[in-house]
Amino acid sequence: MTADGSRDSTRFEQFARAYQRRLYRTAYLLCGDAESARDLTQTTLAKLFQYWHRAGKADNPAAYARTVLTRTYLAERRRRLRDFLAHSHVDAPPPSVGPELTVTLLTALAELPPRARAMVVLRYWEDLDVRTVAELLRCSESTVKSQCSRSLATLRTRLGDPCLYATRT
């Protein structure tokens, strides 16, 4: 390995070790189960390393990684549908254990189409603004707003009265 290649790997390792947990959490909200989230995070990190010559020079490698993660998730969902594996994955497996709110949330998220789920996670977990989400998902800002609005309504129905959870936080 050349000196440049070695430095490349070192820089990637530093970034990946610092950021893998964050990526995994986002993946967990997208996938709904730990195993799929680990696979998605692993694939994302591998892709990042493959293109590290570009990703490492990005203004914000963390944002770059988040974009890779989201698009890998959506591409994989499309591939599954096309491969007819979708019928067994349309409804994500319910989380086996966890606090009531988490179980309810992950079940509700599983009912959203993958793209809508990604919008909600990016908007309310990653705390990205509407414009950034629209750019990341290559759609209009109004699409993001309308999808998020509908998804919020769905989630609210599932999660119930906010007051029920108020004492938890």
Added chain:
Amino acid sequence: MDMFPESAPQESEERLVREAMAEAAEGAPPLPDLVPVALAVGRARRARARAAIGGGMVGVVALGVFGAMLPSWGTASPVSARPTTGAPAPTSLHAGPRRAPVHIQPTPGESSMADLPAAERKRQEEFQQQAAAVLNELLPAAFGTVRPVDLAVSRYQGSSGDHVFPVVFSVRPTGGLAQEPPCQDVPAAKYQCERVNLMDGMTAHAITSTGISKGGKEVVGVSVSFVFKDSTVVLSADGDDSAAVSAPVTADQLLRVARDERFLRLVRYAEASPMEPRQESAHGG
């Protein structure tokens, strides 16, 4: 007009969802260190990409032969095919005007044709020109002008008025593992699959899938896929998602495209001289 302002009544819902997500994410099971495997897999992906490009260089040599096999695409009909003696100069491969490729900026995680070595890039661009001309002839007029997209050899785009219709024409090697996937409807996903005879005992899957666009409108896309030797061939046409307009083609019409000899010549060339990376199982998501 903004139909969906993020108004104050949403705030409590948003807060609830944010808190629930934070709680769920914090409660995710422990994560082992993924970096060593990511490095190994990433290196393997780099090596495979280099190998694919190397393999593609062989196809550059074959381009002359391919060109000799092809009719004049722009005005092509079986009768109007040019004589096939002698390899034509590259410029003579196009009977019609060159179609300016649609530029799409590659985004994180995406490679583009600009990343290819010059010779391989030229080969793929030539192929795209041929394919765009054939698709332009064979797809319904409502697709408008079909142009290559410079992101990948499999990407094309029809545009008519304000509407843009993404088209994928992919011939992807499988390394001898080509298998016809099951063909089943998925009503919950508004996904219909029909197994049909393509020709000479070859079968294809004609798929119609419906997505929901903004405003809750349904947008229909269609695709045809089949196994050709050791490759999987996919021809798909999607609707204009932002305008909520379905692809202006039916599965039957797409099948007619796939049966056309001009289309099949492209398939034969792409199968013999692959331009796309080998299909592999992807995990995650």
